[in-house]
Amino acid sequence: MESAGLHQGSYSPNQIATAAGIINSWVEGASAKQPCGKLEFFSSGRIASKVTKTTRHIPDHDFFTLCQQMHDLTEALEELFRDRLIACRLNLKRWLERELRLRKQALNKRCFDDLLLDLHLALEAGSGGELASRLRERYRAALIDEFQDTDPLQWNIFRRLGDADGYPLFLIGDPKQAIYSFRGADVFAYLKAGSNLVDDRRHTLGTNFRSTPALVTAVNRLFSNHPDPFLCTDISFEPVTSGRSANDSLLHYGSPVPQPLQAWIFPRDDQSKAENKPAAIEKIVQSVAGEIARLLEPGHSVISSGGQARALNPGDIAILVKSHKQAELVQQALQALCIPSVQQGSATIFKTTEALDLLRILRAVAEPGRERLLREALLTGTMGLTANQVAAFVDSSGEDPEWEAWLLRFHDLHAAAGGGVVAVISRLLGNCGVRARVLSRAGGERCLTNILHCCELLHQAEHERGTSLPDSINWLERRISGDYSDDATLLRLETDDNAVIISTIHTSKGLQYPLVFVPFAWDAPSARSGRVMFHDPAGNLVLDLAEEDENRKLAGEERDAEAARLLYVALTRAEFRCYFVWGCINGAIDSPLFNLLHHGKVKKENKSFAALEDLEILTQVRELAAAGDCGLSAELMPPETSGCIYRNDIAPPALPGCRTLSRPPRDDWRVASFSGMLSGTGHGFQPHDHDNLVTAAITEDTRLPEPATGGLTIFDFPRGAKAGTCLHEIFEQLDFCPLNRDDITRTAGIVLAANGFQECWLPAVSGMIADVASASIIRDDPGFCLSRLRSGSWQCEMEFYLPLGHLAPETIRALFDGLLEEDCYRGFHEILANLSFRRSRGMLQGFIDLVFEHAGRYYILDWKSNYLGHRPSDYGQEQMRESMARSAYILQYHLYTLALDRLLKRRLPDYDYETHFGGAIYVYLRGVTGNDAQSGIYRERPSARFVARANRLLLA
Template sequence: MKTLTLTGFDISAPALIEASAGTGKTWTITALYILLVLEKRLRPEEILVVTYTRAATAELRDRIRKRLGDTLELYLSGREPVDDLERVLLSPGRVDPEMAPRLLTRALYAFDNAAVFTIHGFCQRALQENAFESGSLFESEMTADQSALVQRVCDDFWRARIMPEKGPFLEWLVAGGMTPEKLAVPFEGHFQNLGLQVIPETADPDLSGPIEARDALLPRVAAMWQAQRGPIIQQLCQAKLNQTSYKQERVEAAARRLDDQLSAGVLEQGGACLSLFTTTKIESARKKDSILPDHPFFELCRQLQEAALLLEEACRNKLIHYQAALGQWLREELARRKQALNLRCYDDLLLDLHLALEAASGERLASALRERYRAALIDEFQDTDPLQWQIFARLAGLAPADATSGAACPPPFDEPYTGKCSSSPDCPNSSRPSLGPLFDAADAVSGAASYPLFLIGDPKQAIYSFRGADIHAYLAAARAIGRDRRWTLDINRRSSDALVRGINTLFSGEDPFLSAEIAYHDVSSGRSPHQQLLQNGIALEQPLRFWVHQREDQGRPLDTASARTAAIGATVAEIARLLAGGCEIIGKDDRRRPLQPGDIAVLVKAHYQADRVQQALGALGIPSVQHGSATIFESAEAHDLVRILRAAAEPGQGALVREALLTGLIGFSAEELFELGHNDVAWETWLMRFRELHQAALTGGVMALAAHLLDECGVRQQVLAHAGGERRLTNILHCLELLHQAEREHGAGLEASIVWLERRITGEQQDETALLRLETDEHAVVISTIYASKGLEYPVVFLPFAWDAPSARNGRILFHDDHGRMVLDLGSDKRESDHKQRARAEQDAEAARLLYVAVTRAQFLCYLAWGGVNGAYGSPLRRLLHGSRFRDSKAFAAASDQELVDDIAALAGRSAGEGSSAIAVQLMPQDVSPPEYRAGTDAAAVFACRRLTSAVPGDWRISSFSAIAGAGDRQMQFRDHDALLPTAGGSAFSTAGKEQLRTETGVTIFDFPRGAEAGTCLHELFETLDFSRIEADAMKESCLASLQRNGYDERWLPAVSRMLNEVTAAPLIVSEPGFSLSALAPGSWLTEMEFYLPLRRLSGARLREVFHGLLDPLRHGDFAEVLAALNLQETRGMLQGFIDMVFEYNGRYYIVDWKSNHLGDRREAYGQRQLKHAMVQHAYILQYHLYALALDRLLRLRLPGYDYETHFGGAIYVFLRGVARHDPECGIYRDRPPLEFIRRANLELLADMAAPAI
């Protein structure tokens, strides 16, 4: 392959440029762009530049714009050229020096119109701008996630095609755990892949024969077993058979299992329960010279098991038939439904453009695109797929239209499939072409085009097959372009000379990438020799370093768990040593700086490995961040958040709340949860918190819930108090942000948000917004998957799991045939042999490319762990380091650690060249005591965001009555649903007692269950009641609805209804004897009124000063003693709370608070003396004084001419179980805080507000 040089390079014809890692791919793209602007005089909107992510698109735009500016400056300043491009531009005869500044200026002015797109952005624009030629609608709704639609299509297929089967086949499916989702698993990622060939092509098998054979034998076996069970078992136990299988206990267990199935007239899959009783099994267990049992039952069992196995095989073939049918149905039905909905996902854009180009009018569309884009540069082309390559081939005139094969719409489910479109003649799918012989068409016209199409990529870095990338499409493009137009870049500007030599040596073996079409070409280092990594002032040598695992038992493979632990230990110890060992980096400006944690990357294959590494680094105090391709929905925080949201959605369900408390976000241990179950007041506090989360979600959506959860529920403090807290908090915030976004887009409530999150946690499709974010921008060791590291570079790289072999994905057999077409084998005769080997070979080839990507991330130093680990034989490193020395995994495991070291040492010798060896090898360090890590400072500090350095007041917070009354740490105020008296059986966890009460007859409101959940039920009743419609039927409906919502039996309805009648008819206002709640006019009351009061200073001492001399023992009991014992630290901020009800009557405003406290089983227990005791004990007296203060402030702001004495009526606490309509003193506590309290509290406790002075 020729080395690319800009001198003499023809930019008028297609070219494929292989850009090895670090060789300047982006630089080359910008250079070609400049040549197109200056030589071809193209405008930015005429040069198509395509890449694969939004981030890469933004970077390319910036780099191209900068290069245009730098080149303009070259011509205007007359300075000397600094690189190859500038030397070419200034060479005589290449570019008109007078026109160049004008062309560059024009390009810069027009660059906002530059055609730099993602692949999906290009396809969308091409369809929209050529709607008539492409037959595309002008506007379609775009979606990043079609999983819901896919699920509906699968469900419909299951209902229409699978469910009618019934009988043995459906029983076999259910027994195997098959579902609509699992039926579609083989097609994941390929739902609309027109080029996918599914094998085998089987007809729908007839099960009648196998079913009849089984059903004919089953009654005979059952009858003989029932008649002669004892002699049959006796023969087996007395015969001289292998006791491993025919020990008496095993025979008797098998007999019991056979009893169960034969008595029910069924057999499990394959008749496995018959195995011990078949002549085949008995003969295989026969001891030498022994006599076999000769009961005819054994031969019958053999025949029945064979019939059962034949039926199972027929069921398996029927499943394959239906899976193949589902694959075709998905492809066609998704297209049909999305067109009906005018909906597109991103992959549809590629498919629609491909189909438009392959249609009869496709050449007209291709010509329009060639006229619009007169040149094209395709970045990261190794990640292309057949559709993308076919589109660009048509754009460049490399492939003719191929509309010869059609795929008709599938028929309705109740009609047989005929291959013809079952819909109207103008159905858009009636002649949708497949890809056909995708690659052959391109090969046939190799070199026929002259369109400037530049395909830039590196096949050695093609690692994204799981995203749909297809290396075979790249290879087809390379063949189509032709050998004379294929170029390579051979100067690595990323890595040091020694490291480049080491990598060259590592991949110098025969066929390193397991493909004759993907070769490794040696590169040289273009990095300045002054740029290097020093340790104690000396350049580090042998930068490619191998650690070989040490095994105690030589000749036996080391188990992966032990290997993982050893590799992580050695890695973090070496990182600590490098950071503490006087290492320095000399950069491009020749300035030295200390090695920082951010200069180091640990590359892993799986996210659980990243978690383990981060924990180990955290134990040493070394900062680290994870950067990978995992989605937020894979995190533990997403799972925890679902549990919390479920509890917030149903705060009356104690089991859900307890499950939420055990999550890592709230952090209860089992012991703490047990103790909470025996503390009614604490349990009630937590239930109130979840009720408030529920209310926040109802009134303010997910973000309001998030604010309460993070700060006022203490989740932020909880997660940050532990190692890895920044990572966890970042995950929580990210997940809540995505929930909020989904809520805004779809108008979802809390229940819908839970469903949305649960579906994504199960692994359905996501877009890039769900990728995990970095938890900090600070300097920290980067822990990344190899997939996510592609395109990045780090001074030091560790590969602690380089020995880890690739594992199969989804258990499916997916490979390419000899023509490069993708094949999915659902169960052919060759599935477990030839086709499985082909799939494994492709997987091994990608693993080799993945290793190449990993080692080429390093600039100066790269560590790889290797050794005789279980499964390491399948790693690509085994071939690179040991060649064909080991014939199989047993021979590899038998090799000693020293033999493995010797092989690598020999490789190191070949890397020496004219200098020292570039490769080092040693046994893996064990039990190393790492040096203490101390964060250093970077003398050459880079630009960073400014940090807040001023002090943040630590005493500013949101307080509440609950926090004040309990003087606790958590300041959240939730809707006040009763703190409880500790009475027998009153535990909120005492569900058994509750169930017993529910089943009693003749119950009263005194018998109604106690506890927070009961309080929630009664509070909801009054919260939703329409007091202006106090009618028997309406009240009964309200009572029943509240009971059902909270899980209470309907037998409580009479007792709760009687209580409601008493409360709504009771005289609440002493001065208004004719008033009851039933007299309220519509709009004269508010429920659950939330307030925030600005606090100047609040403390126990200040509260005592405000109340001094204002408490009446006859009315307030010994509340002064409660205040004296209140240990509340001084705080400021906001006082927040909820008032159960505020109503207006005759110009006066009253506060109402509902209390469901159980004070006794008779009305005498709810007299004024008992009520006063409860009001004092639970500090309700403080509560209504604060409520009065809040209502006073509101009325001052809102009510013209407001006067406290005139307009404030007082506070009414209604103890629901004790109210009697004919006794105004029973169950009702009334008080009106004096004006002096309001005056003092405003002056001493509250911050100023814009309102008249009192």
């Protein structure tokens, strides 16, 4: 082939070798079932078309003939695939229409489109004339605003109302502002309606009451520079006048700005080619931020309007963008110069970083034992830990105290999930420090607003569907990965403060701003390869599933026409001044600005436009501006930074006078906890009191004992926070009614694995659980065990809040005065004597591991994984009493007793403490054996004197 006289541009030696290699790989590899794109390269037809004129010899070989045949078959197959795909899409459309109707009927739901369709069908039916008459009687006139955003169905409804002679029907709209086709708006329905009206029924508003005269003149000049600025012969541009005073203007250092429409010409680094988009965008946003900082300098810019003058504020400035990605880049540039800003737009909360962060955090909350999920959560921007910090946790093999603290926090969040997602996120923001961490960084208000917005939507979904945390996670996953958007999911303003407004052009329609930047006016609409939708000559909307080239071209023309209308909306939002950026940037030639600025001067082709130097582009725009005093000016875009940092030196408004307090305010209200009392704070939310969360002085030996002969036992099970949390979680998930060995093994296996414990511990842990479930748990009823609990007679992890009247160390000591023997509870009395925390009132908060009812009496049960020794005899009553005293668990179960007593008083009409309260049971899990009813189970029942004393001295 190399000597056959083929065009070297199409058949160079390198191209031939590359194509041959691809075909060899295709024939020999597993991909041979798929068509090969290089078959055409060696097809006889293509080779014949590439023979040079000086060489008439066409290479001939059976291989080329076979390649031609394979290529023809491939094209035929692809045509069949396209036809099949079209058929599948049509079948899907029919199925969706039918299924959607059936599901709405099943749910008894109607949406807005259903109401429109119902009304349309009723008006077209035989009795439609009567219905139309009734509607005219009910509504004596119809004024349809924003009619350019209507659709054929709505127009047909109003057309029927207007059929009667003399019925006042006003269709109010501006087709130059029809920019919502993605929402179903159809400007062709407006044009079709207008085409049926005679001239004396047409009325035009020729006055712009938004913009100053100079700015209106500039916009007139720009859109009059092209005979068809909106690329649609049915939509023309008619110059208007301004309804504002000529004295209304933006003043720079006391002088009016003569040209309020400012074109910035983008300066390229390389004058021989168009600038690439990412580089251009980065420079543009920096220049815009710098210009805004300069305008906001004290004394620089003043707005003069209605005879009044005031300084330009950040809230007077709007930056109009086309996408939310552009909005983020602009906001980052403003933040770098300390300029306050807010985003307005139609972006959905589910496409934000915070939504994805929250999803990862909730996954870790749902399965706190899976350390990989926890690491992913901690690495999110919301949690704020660095990769080095998390790597240090991994290197420490879980022994890092900070890592252990995070484990406990997420286990606590998991326990709080029973109260719903709001409870989880509230504690995440407060107790995990997320709120303070987020607000301390740039853009923190935006992040916090998004987190709270997600929380609200999750709570709403949870309330409507009664979902659990896993269901809420699935719900959030679907919305993040899908395309869900409605009014409730639109991004909210992060602040009401005076700030620069960053808005999409679509959102800005109908609004006005004193000063506007349109930094991406040059950005042309992308030639998407998606749906091919266009209007036929009759004005009907057509979806071409075959995606024919001609129809794709028509769809592109309609897309370009809407881009021209979008530009018009952007450039007409300003009152006093508007900036826009133009230049030779990739894709800019397809922007409507090219038609307006260079009509008749440059061929609309990339090569011709790129050949212009930036100064030539500037000159052509200035020539347009020089045609009369039109209020348009052009200059090279200023450097990316002006060196200005915005400083808000404006004095805050004077606050109303306040009354003087006659007494100092109280600051002693707080949420107290058992752990807080022992740690010396007395307050602040604390995680569940799982064995090791008492005080730093109350510690356990975390060394792993040598396994006993004959295999691992529960005495060998690791100690510390992670092990204790794991055992608590197993009992939390057990269903005691009924409880068999298979259930125990399955639950224990799942929880052990989730918490990172090896399967070798399963026999020891399962055996311990079986012993605990079959142990005699109540002193007065030796035959009763936990496995005999009735369904619904127990509750795990019962959270409580008790109102406190007066909490102080001396109050706690007074509660136990004379109630416990000094000798038996010496360690506990020492702890009481050393209590030291601030006096307070408020609430006492805590969690009870298990509350159950048996024979009309209610019991408190707490699981303890404390290691007291390696033999059952180490868990006798004396040893456990000493541990209970030393660990202050005696105080813990007395507080739990007060909580349950207060609850039972409100739930049981004839409640009596002596009759209904059974007592507190503390189960030392390592010490429970099936043949010793005294080993590992500590039972006490606080006296009625204590309860009465606490209600008088402690509780409110």
